[in-house]
Amino acid sequence: MGRKGPRTEVLGEDFIERRAKARERLDAFDPHKQPGGTEADPKRREWFETVYSLAEDDPAAVPWAHLEPRPLLEDWLARHPIAGLRALDVGCGLGDNAEALAHAGARVVAFDLVERAVQWARERFPESDVDYRAADLFDAPKEWRDAFDFVHELYTLQALPKALLPDAALALASFVAPGGTLLVISRARDADEEIGGPPWPLAKEDIEALAVDGLRLVALEDIPAKDVVGRHWRAEFRREAGA
Ligand SMILES: C[S@@+](CC[C@H](N)C(=O)[O-])C[C@H]1O[C@@H](n2cnc3c(N)ncnc32)[C@H](O)[C@@H]1O
Known part of the structure; x- marks a missing residue:
């Protein structure tokens, strides 16, 4: 388990764990995380689309969603x-x-x-x-x-x-x-x-x-x-x- 930050207190441990799992899944899919993979999705459109579709309505699976203004x-x-x-x-x-x-x-x-x-x-x-x-x-x-x-x-x-x-x-x-x-x-x-x-x-x-x-x-x-x-x-x- 990583270090607990203020977000853990606000969003809850379960949310933070679902987020960590989603990140792993999304990183594995992201061509920009693979050597030479950039050409496959130069504007990252496919990846952004995939983030929202794989999330299936769970904001924990959208890595930048904090559910409050920054x-x-x-x-x-x-x-x-x-x-x-x-x-x-x-x-x-x-x-x-x-x-x-x-x-x-x-x-x-x-x-x-x-x-x-x-x-x-x-x-x-x-x-x-x-x-x-x-x-x-x-x-x-x-x-x-x-x-x-x-x-x-x-x-x-x-x-x-x-x-x-x-x-x-x-x-x-x-x-x-x-x-x-x-x-x-x-x-x-x-x-x-x-x-x-x-x-x-x-x-x-x-x-x-x-x-x-x-x-x-x-x-x-x-x-x-x-x-x-x-x-x-x-x-x-x-x-x-x-x-
Ligand atoms: C890292 S997220 C940040 C979202 C938001 N600004 C926040 O801080 O919560 C980047 C957002 O930009 C969107 N995006 C990526 N490329 C874009 C483009 N070419 N035009 C408009 N939006 C784009 C993504 O779908 C994603 O929602």
Whole structure:
């Protein structure tokens, strides 16, 4: 049995055990965990689809599902008002972070590549004002261009192969309206640190490379590892009004 963390207390030991088993099963299936397996599923679509379908409605089997908003987002929201803003949650999974944005008063669109994830989020929050959609970051609806005052991305970039990051950066930037903000939260690593992955924690240069298409990096926090939670980046980008 691994070290007990705060999540064990909240989710329960049974949940944590089911999660560990699901991870083993998913890792065994993931071509990116096998040498030379990347070509088989370059965008990891098949793997993401498989995560949600194998889960059979058990959130313990969705490795990133914590059934509550992530603390680094909540902490940021406590200090940055977003009420009334048009917000977009990228790779929304089961919806907890999107719900936090709505709770903070934003008008939220949240999307995920996997239809089952989107349905599941809708089922979990039937009274929600969040507009949950199935969509692909790399082929998003045209009307989302420049359409959001606040774009939030948490843990999706680190789940994508590095070769996709330049296109992901352009896609994220395209959603941000003039005067708008992009917030990115991800696991962090030093540039020369060996990483296994996936997930692939981002290096500082990966974060800086998200400042494309008129976006400027305006704040970058390097948040050290604490208890069972690893080191993170929390990065804020802005598009100048009129840019
Ligand atoms: C690591 S999970 C993080 C989920 C959520 N942000 C969270 O923190 O709970 C990454 C999510 O991005 C979704 N995803 C992967 N590729 C995507 C793409 N090209 N477009 C939209 N969503 C994608 C996956 O289905 C998955 O739900």
